[in-house]
Amino acid sequence: MSRRKVGLREHVEAVATGLKYLVKPNRITVYYPEETIGLGERYRGMIHYDWDKCISCSLCAMICPADAMKMYKKKGEKKARPGINYQRCIFCGYCVDICPTNALSFTNVHDVAYESLEEMVYPPERFVEEWVSPAEKEGAKRLKVVFDEERGLVHVPE
């Protein structure tokens, strides 16, 4: 890689490149929360638990790297059920991948916010709740990401 000499011409080229983007900007900003990105099917978002499919094998709790999944056993019940602690979850997906009955699955909701730390601990009864993205509940417009040769990423309405 030889290096060429630089002088006044390169100053002008740099300024011209800047001017080109000043005149035709390429913004990739998503105006959250008026708009939100609709995430793909395979996105590792919040985890959904299916009460009926679960066989209480505890494999999810055994493999969780962050000790976020714990088995909850109520007194008098034979089987324990998993609950999750979102303070610890790192969304690696090992639990979803190991569940032998596909009781755990990923949703594509990621922007949930909590107001207290206690809310982030989900015993099995709360774990079955359906997830809704707060932005979409307020009426955000869903955009999807499209690859573009000129602009890189473009966000278009779905």
Place this chain on the structure above:
Amino acid sequence: MVGEILEIVFSPQFFGPVVFPGLVTVLLVLLTIIWVERKIAARVQMRVGPLYVLKPLGGAIQMLADGLRFFFQEFIIPETVDKLPFVAAPVVAMTFAILPFAFIPVAPDFIPYSVPYSMPVFLGLNTVIPLTIIAMAWGSNNKFSIQGGIREAYMTIAYEAALFTAALAMAITYGTLDFAEMVEAQGVPGILVNPLSAAVFFVAMLMSAGKLPFDIVEGEQEIVAGPFTEYSGIAFGLTMGIGYVQLYGFTLAFTLMYLSGWEPLIPFLHDIYPALGGVMLFAKAYLLMVFIVFLRSVYGRYRLDQALRLGWRRLFPLSLLSVFFAVVLRVIGVV
């Protein structure tokens, strides 16, 4: 009684330094030019910039929100600083940044203080500001600030000589040291008559106002904020503004000397009130400022010794050459 007050307010001696192009306009320019700088940088850099303060206007009064925040923030004076320079220096700096506007003529018959040497007075008043910045640096009693003060001292010595000499070249070209007479004498804009002097003045102006690629004094990546490190609250707002006020003053001077000032004078505005005839002057200066803040998106920062080398080995000899060129033009009789 009211008539007398109105007469005072609309006299050039008051209106010039206080309203246009003085204090009030300076504040408006500060308000908008920083917003323009951030929006331009954002446009080039694939993002949006400040948006939400007044959303229909695209966040135009963002600096008003910032300024108000500075007013309400506590101005902390650490115990270890030298109190008099620490507190007084930003005020003196801003005063001497706004004072030169008393010598800027806006229209042929609207000159606040008609002196036959307004150009050297203007440049000279601006030269006091680096002294105040060194006072700020010394008073802050902080290693980063002292480094910043030393850089300011070096930079001042580097560009001041070139700045004055380039302006001197234009004074020789037009045969006068007064801004108003310089504009009168410009048939062809000064930038075409003596482009060398214009180029030198432009680069020296960048160095003086501390705009990229010469924002060495407040080199964030090495010395945090240089002389302004210890300031918070309204004093920080003042220090942030000094560079822009200097830039505004210098672009006005550049427009007067090189871009034929207030020509073409808009007749009906001039008839309503003489100062309004200076709208073209203001527009040209503002466009020049927009270009200068655009350079922020293209350049990084030069190293201190590279900037000094540029000032002494390139700019100063070129400015002397421009003086020689101006003398030649006068002797030949072109101007």
Place this chain on the structure above:
Amino acid sequence: MSSSVMKARLLSREGDESVYEVFIGPQHPASGHMRFIVRLQGDVIVGVDPDIGWVHRTMEKLAETKEALKAIPLFERMTIIDSQNVTIGYVRALEKLLGVEPPPRARYLRTLLSEMNRIASHLYGMGLSGIFVNHSTMFMWCFGDREVWIQLAEELTGARLTHAYSIPGGVRRDLPQGFAEKARKAIRYMRRRLEEYRKIFFDNPQVRARYEGVGVLKSHEARRLGVVGPNLRASGVRYDARLLGDYGVYDELDFVVPTAEEGDAMARLLLRGEEIRQSMRIIEQVLERIPEGPILAEKYLRLIPPKLREPALKEGRIKFPGIFANLKIPEGEAVARAEMGHGEIFYHVVSDGSKKPYRVRVVTPSFRNVVLFRYLPPGHRFMDFPAIYGSLDYFPPESDR
């Protein structure tokens, strides 16, 4: 350079009255997570003392307390911007202990993600080199263009940065529909952008003035100090852990490991741009040549019951066999090297036959490059210090583990 001069540059000196100490500490706009004690005489640096350890998270010890498989997301967080390359070494070491080899398609997929991460990591490094001379446009452009590659990685693995993609035996997800076309668009976009980076940054005379001739590292010194990665290759030494043939399919692909001769900061930056081009070439070849087949080794694939395995494979993902929750690592030691964007990473895993490893030793590339902070700056001016920092692409969390 004689060894006494080298020693003088490496040892710290104390107590000189004319020496002015500046603490570029952790609380500083441009220090990262570390502290430098810079000693100046006037404007010239006479000594630098890098003070590391501010982000030490005891990862090697934590790996001893977790089962082997659980340490994969842990090690990923050493250099989260480059997460596939950080974990592939550990996964290879585990595979050597477990005696399992990934199938060819899995190796191609690992290579694909490795190169995508390498591009993202180099863009991060180039962005830092921009902001250290206050060139905010280069910073924002590099980080904006990283979004393209991170989006591609999200389509492949499901997460933007924390991929956790490789597991002993293979990978967790297969290529989704339409991935090859998107990747090709991204590559064409990136090629255009590299040209624009050249115009506004690499050929910008002001940036050249800051980076050219600064922080020159001669090749014999680089070898003696033990630096790795683009810092080593820019000094003329062609060493790349990808060429060792231990992981991925690099020996089947046609690419060049670029080197440079000058060894100064500009050479390091330009070399990263060259490596991005080579990584894009590798991605194109991988997408053309990837064979069909399973993405997890047969030894583990057959442990998954078929009515669970087939629907998952049709969707393009795998299920873990139940044994992964109780995986016993056979006794022994294994060593693996991988090439991250920052350099070569080295793993040494010692197992005593139980589920948790007895010892995991990681030598990260930034840890090996820290010595350059002590060695390169003396003799330069103070404002060259951020320039040297920006050109080394140093990542403190990776160095401190």
